[in-house]
Amino acid sequence: MEAAARRWLADQGVSQVRDGWVSAGAPDLLLTSNQVAHSWAGDVFAEEDLDTADRVRLAFGLLDLLDDYWVTCEIRFADDSAEGPLPADVLWEGYRQRLAADRDAEAVTYSLWVDWFEDRTTSATAFAEVLGNDIDRVVAERSEPLLRRAGRVLECSGPVPWSVKEPTYRTTLRLPALHPALFKGLRAGYHDVYGDLEPSAALSLLDELDLPADTRHMAELRHVLAAGHGNHYRSPHAWDDAVRSRS
Incomplete structure (x- = not known):
C-alpha cells in the first residue's frame, strides 16, 4: 500500500524530493512528512473513488x-466520525501488520498508547484486537513477527484496564522472551497517568518474571506494589520512598 499511497499523493500534486516533500501549488516550499500528513492524510477519507475499506488501507x-x-490521528478521527466506525477487520489488521513488521513502529505504538488504550471506551477492544484475542497463538507459534507484535503491545499497555489485560499478562508468563516487555508494561501501568494496576496481582506477576534481580527499577516497583500502591500519581511519594529504601 505504500506504493499506492505514493501514487495517490502524486495525484494530489505532492511528490518526494531529496530532503522532504513538495507540492505543485508551492514547488519552492520544502515540506516535512508531518506537514504532508497534516495537510493531506484526512483527504483520504473523502476519496470518492474508493470504498471505506480501501480508504483505510490507503491511510495505512x-x-x-x-x-x-x-x-493515525486521521484514522482515529474517521473511525469516530459520523461516517464511522471504520471496518474493524481492516482497521485492526492494519495495526497488527505494522506491529509485527521488522521496521520502526513508534507512530503505531504511540497511537495505541495515547489514543486507543488511554480511552476507556476503546481500550478493551483495541487491546483484544492487537493482542488479547490471539495471545494463545503467540504462545503456540512463537514466530518472530508474533513475538515482535506482542512485545510492542505489552510495552505500551500501561493504561489498559487491569481486568482486561491481566489474563493476557498471565499467559505471557509462559514466554520468557516476552518477560522484559511484560515488565515494561507493569512499570508503565504504575507510572502512566492513566495506568491501571491491581497491586497484589501485579506483584504476583512481577515475582514470576525470569529477569535478572538487578533489573533497573525492579526493586522499586516491587517495593511500591508490596506497599499496596497502584499508581504513581495517586501516591506521588511512594516511588521516592522506594528509591531511598535502597540507598
Missing part, C-alpha cells in the same frame, strides 16, 4: 510512507 499506506503519528 500513507502511514508506511510518511511514518508520522498524525496519520
Whole structure:
C-alpha cells in the first residue's frame, strides 16, 4: 500500500524530493512528512473513488510512507466520525501488520498508547484486537513477527484496564522472551497517568518474571506494589520512598 499511497499523493500534486516533500501549488516550499500528513492524510477519507475499506488501507499506506503519528490521528478521527466506525477487520489488521513488521513502529505504538488504550471506551477492544484475542497463538507459534507484535503491545499497555489485560499478562508468563516487555508494561501501568494496576496481582506477576534481580527499577516497583500502591500519581511519594529504601 505504500506504493499506492505514493501514487495517490502524486495525484494530489505532492511528490518526494531529496530532503522532504513538495507540492505543485508551492514547488519552492520544502515540506516535512508531518506537514504532508497534516495537510493531506484526512483527504483520504473523502476519496470518492474508493470504498471505506480501501480508504483505510490507503491511510495505512500513507502511514508506511510518511511514518508520522498524525496519520493515525486521521484514522482515529474517521473511525469516530459520523461516517464511522471504520471496518474493524481492516482497521485492526492494519495495526497488527505494522506491529509485527521488522521496521520502526513508534507512530503505531504511540497511537495505541495515547489514543486507543488511554480511552476507556476503546481500550478493551483495541487491546483484544492487537493482542488479547490471539495471545494463545503467540504462545503456540512463537514466530518472530508474533513475538515482535506482542512485545510492542505489552510495552505500551500501561493504561489498559487491569481486568482486561491481566489474563493476557498471565499467559505471557509462559514466554520468557516476552518477560522484559511484560515488565515494561507493569512499570508503565504504575507510572502512566492513566495506568491501571491491581497491586497484589501485579506483584504476583512481577515475582514470576525470569529477569535478572538487578533489573533497573525492579526493586522499586516491587517495593511500591508490596506497599499496596497502584499508581504513581495517586501516591506521588511512594516511588521516592522506594528509591531511598535502597540507598
